[in-house]
Amino acid sequence: MIDIRPVANIIGWLLAALGMIMIVPAIVDFWAGNPDWRVFMISAFITVVAGGLLILATSNAQGSGLTLRQSFLVTTLSWTVLPVFGAIPFEMALEHVNWTDAIFEAMSGITTTGSTVFTGLDAMPPGILLWRSTLQWLGGLGIVLVALIFLPVMKVGGMQHFRSEGFDTMGKVLPRAADISWMLLQIYAGLTILCAAAYVLTGMSVFDAVNHALTTLSTGGFSTRDTSFALYDSAAHWVCVIFMWLAGLPFIRYLQFINGSYRPLFNDIQIRAYFRWTLYAIGAVFAYRLLREDTAVEGMFRESAFNVVSMFSGTGFGSADVSAWGDFPILVLVVAGFIGACxxxxxxSIKVFRYLVLFEAIKAQLKQLVYPNRVIPLHLDGRRLDEEVVVSVVVMFTAFVVGFGVLTVLLSLAGLDMRTAFTAAWTSICNVGPAWGSEVGPTGAMNEFPVFAKWLMIGAMMMGRLEMVAVLVLVLPRFWRG
Amino acid sequence: MIDIRPVANIIGWLLAALGMIMIVPAIVDFWAGNPDWRVFMISAFITVVAGGLLILATSNAQGSGLTLRQSFLVTTLSWTVLPVFGAIPFEMALEHVNWTDAIFEAMSGITTTGSTVFTGLDAMPPGILLWRSTLQWLGGLGIVLVALIFLPVMKVGGMQHFRSEGFDTMGKVLPRAADISWMLLQIYAGLTILCAAAYVLTGMSVFDAVNHALTTLSTGGFSTRDTSFALYDSAAHWVCVIFMWLAGLPFIRYLQFINGSYRPLFNDIQIRAYFRWTLYAIGAVFAYRLLREDTAVEGMFRESAFNVVSMFSGTGFGSADVSAWGDFPILVLVVAGFIGACxxxxxxSIKVFRYLVLFEAIKAQLKQLVYPNRVIPLHLDGRRLDEEVVVSVVVMFTAFVVGFGVLTVLLSLAGLDMRTAFTAAWTSICNVGPAWGSEVGPTGAMNEFPVFAKWLMIGAMMMGRLEMVAVLVLVLPRFWRG
Ligand SMILES: [K+]
Ligand SMILES: [K+]
Structure with a gap:
């Protein structure tokens, strides 16, 4: 049996923190004269109490450190328990919102997916809007920490390749995980503030700027507007493109950059591939539209860049009705979403690194076919790729592909039309945000989806965000034994 | 440099054989009083002469055996050169058919895909219809021989797993490849004759029965009727279900069965999984229709079984308008096509064996995550799975998935609607046959597709049939060097 006390202890602390953060929207609503501030205070109280009770009940487990299995459990439980508590304000404040919709919205927030079941965002009280954005910002911070601290040790999706990069290399400068986390928080918050300031300069209101900055840096994609970015100025679009793209870079590079190592940021093979592929995708969509449409070139280029970067980074903001561009641009966007950032x-989503590993594996395999008796080692960027990393990557890729297929079929069984099922499966497993199809509302909301479809998506968003295998491992009976 | 003389020599012999076989439709057309017999005789002459010249020019290379690289070259060239010559009768006999369409049809034949660009099949002369069916039958025989003789040595898609099964185990009984090929031909022909006889018993005309038997055992799916199987009796449907399913079993098992080893046929884990999965898919489609439709149960069950087995085996016959059943059944059919038979x-398509390996790899990886320091060997059916086999399978799977994605985008760029592009990419890479979408004609014909789309499909059918990697290896510059 696994000792779940240290796990419960961490979840307790996370809940307590989440509850405390709920006071921010409470203050905003109080200040705006909105009665919802009570809802947020009650939710904060419930969440802090629940967290406090967990901490008290498990206080004897503190400081004992986490085993591998406990790490898996902490990761999945964080992305399961926190959304439930994060959903409380939605359920309490909005009378037409039931628990399914509230949890959908909170899960879409914490997983930085950005799909929404809410309509009439423009008329919503500021506290609720801020809470949606805050959930995404926290979820974005959380996943970077998980990717730096947990995944390399858990060896999920080939992340052990970066083991020596994270704490070992950085170790000389920053000996402890708490230090890295603290620096990371500063970088993440700093970029968010920069982004918000830039939005304000383009003419966005401070409230909108802060919310969109929170959901830009987290590649979340929640907006305070039903029309997402279509309403805003072209300058705001370009600011958004830049920060969405920056949010897709490995945050460890920013840490190194700030510590004086500039080269890793510019020499990272993953960043360079991400840069090239983004340009190719923008070029393909722009060229296609240029040949077929007769609208202003600047707008066409800006919209192409905005929507490609939005999907590639997995943010999911929209600036135009992309379904009017034709099927080829949409497919490019879908493929970009299946790739994902760094x-x-x-x-x-699957991320550039894993495609680089897959392509290396295919190349090596083809060479192997020509030289069957030679040992062909795999390299990436001059560094040896462990066989273990390759297997880990292909297994994660296979789990993604098979999971996507199964989910599409199940969503169709739940009653969604084929196009909707296909894009909803894509948007939830890859945590992108938008979906297209007859059941999607005019503002992109998924409130009309059947309940079963919503729950399937809730599960898929969580699994996709934790790179599938980190969750699947919990279904092994032997995980729980001995 | 590779010595291409032994390769050209084999291609020469294959062309000569193909040319000789063209005399059969010539005789049929002559007997039916159709002037096309001249076309077939001219085509036969051209093909035999081309083959003969190749044989003569390379006669000094005979008997030297094939190197590994020559084996790769023979495989890809067979599925490139033969369709071109096989297309000659179509181009010459049918005045509205250009070279693109003729080669599309011949490639669709030899790769046993079964997509067609021909309409008005019911009114076509018998020679042309028989030639289409014959191409599929030959293509089916060819691919089984390639899978037994070449792929295990070429180590494509993990087929080296079966290395010891084919010639080594059988070696005790049948020492030479020629013997196996001969026995295989007898089994294949025997099953085809059985199938044709059964069709005749259900009331099908002898001509239709022979043609459909040729395209059933080859899982090809060309029909002599625009409406495919919809015209025929329910007994014909059941005969077809049985033989399509049998055509999806590993032919080595039939060889063993005939040689007195009955157990391999019934104990094969791949056959058992294929059996179970087929039943699940039929059950899902049937149950879905039962709950939603108000038609006769027998017909509903028969149509469900027919179309599921048709897609799972990759045959592609149709007995009903499946697009009217709703999107869930279509998705089940699409998934079945992505799996494929044994x-x-x-x-x-990818085939059951590879999914079994992928699932084993995922299971082993999850175990590895729980026990990071333990060595976890992979097993399939009690037999050790080589790491090499696993890597080979996942690379083939990845190549299929990435190839499918790229092809869908390119087909959409060629001008196809998203649904058409998606199903056309699926049908050509998985060699299934049908596609759905606005550009597909009322009889399922793809004659209205843009020329670029047709050529993309021609290439994809060939690559899919040769399990992707067997063709991709030719693009390595080092394949041609040294
Ligand atoms: K997103
Ligand atoms: K077929």
């Missing part, structure tokens, strides 16, 4: 960013 | 059958 590892250890706030971005999601 | 290795070393005439069936196509």
């Amino acid at each position: 590892t250890a960013s706030t971005g999601c | 290795t070393a059958s005439t069936g196509c």
